[in-house]
Amino acid sequence: MIITKALTKRYGAVEAVRAVDLDVREGDRYGLLGPNGSGKTTLVRMLLGLVYATSGEIEVMGRRMPRHAHEVLQQIGALIEQPAAYPHMSARANLALFDAAGPHGLAGRRSRRQRIDEVLEQVGLAGVGRRPVKAYSLGMRQRLGLAAALIRKPRLLILDEPGNGLDPRGIADLRELIIGLNETGVTVFLSSHLLAEVEQLCTRVGVLDSGRLVLQEDLAALCAPTGRILLDTPDADRVCAMLDGQVEQRDGQRLLIRHADPVELNSRLVGAGLRVQAIGPHRRTLEEIVLSVTGTGSDHIGGTSEPRERGGNTASERETQRDRG
């Protein structure tokens, strides 16, 4: 659906995006993670033909961008950073204008009005569509932005930080909406700096760090069992004695044991008269995975522990993060 090869964007001496090979497959719910200033927005804008790449290739739905932008963009719904609308007009008037602006707008007033009703309902703005947008809260504007992205029934949704400005209820609604659309065949590509959002929503994850794609993998594979078992037991000392050498970590009652089969281990422990509070396969959380590949936390300026191709470019990296943030 989206394939980039060695995609690079340089602003003067600053490399905002460096040699990114993105691979988003049809039907994915792809989450692009990265701290603020890691190049997510620049990458998204390049996919949409707003920012021109310095080098590298972009292919969206099998066609080169930005050369075929006119055909490709018609099948994409996009939310780019903040939503935007003409403030003195109502949500309905805004949606009608945006639809009419593109090629082959929904023919006829009736079908357009119908589609506007549908998308307003979908994003939960059905009751307030006639109010001028300047009276909207941030969350309502975000919903309107989503409605504008959906109005043409896109095959691909590109959402840059879609959870911005939404309250917990709004985020839950958004998740439900995105999963529902994905089930009808819409591929979703979203960027976020919120790990939890991506973990709950996405099937595939990419991690951007200082403009480099440092990880790209299916979430299921990332969070697969690690071949270790997490055991919670009041008899931790005796378990350690019994499984000498297999216990990798101990934190009070909780043990991390190198062992593949929790069921087998459980019966062994119980058979030996040891009490078990909880037992299960160990999985890494998305947070642990992301921190292990990026090295630095969110919003950390001037990371030092990241992998480097050549020495002595720390200053430019700091600049990257500051400028793009």
Added chain:
Amino acid sequence: MIGVELVKLVRRPRTWISLTLTCALPFVVAIFIAVTHLTPPPGQGSAFLSAVLQSGALYPAAALAMVLPVFLPIATAVVAGDSIAGEATTGTLRYLLVRPVGRTRLLVAKLISITSYVLLVVVAVTVTAYATGVLLLGPSRAGVVVHSVGPGSVPSSSVGAPTAGVSPGAGAVTSLSGTPLSLLQLAERTVGAIAFIAVSMLGVAAIALFLSTITSSALGAALGALAALVASEILVTLNAAAVIQPYLPTRYWLAWIDFFREPIFWRNIDRGFAIQAVYVVVFLGAAWANFATKDVTA
């Protein structure tokens, strides 16, 4: 897309407020003249104003002369300067572009919208001025006699400036006095003047539109274009700058007054059209070249 831009223009309160204000100035002036029966002596004040008491039908020309130096360029520069930069500031630019609207297409639609606005204002001023002129200053008589049209385009001086030092020009103007113009002729010439003024404003619009693609500040683009006009106005009156004067955007701005001479004095009108065409082509070309290749990060 063109329809969309026109809808945006029509639904924007600014359009109607600026239009009302621009039409209000000649209206207020007409009330004062009607009440006091005082007009500036020939050769002083706005062009044509000294003649309007003879015929209200001449008032549209006087009204255009009033709004041309300041009101019209400001309104035009604001609308054109806002066209791309304003969309960038509100964030709607990126959403229009991914709709998708081609960048060239968007620029063309903006230009058509600006042109419509300029024509709307100029025609509205003409129509309201004709109505107020006939109602307040007396009905039109057949065979209007154009006595003096004030300082014209021949001297390099702007309307409203004292007439001292432009005696040769003033002489040329008064030599046309006494030639009767039929109402039909007057209407034709007013249409010519409207076209000329609209084209002059397009020159302003092209500069503002170009600046609008460079900056994301609508105010900056509008003020930049106005600054260029003010500089041009200053240089036009400066004898030391005579070498470049024929190429300044405001040099032939008042040449439309020559439509009201008998016979029509075409030389400066032609030059005015030509110089504005050059400004329009150059700045629109620059706007297009910049906008089509620019990273949209707003």
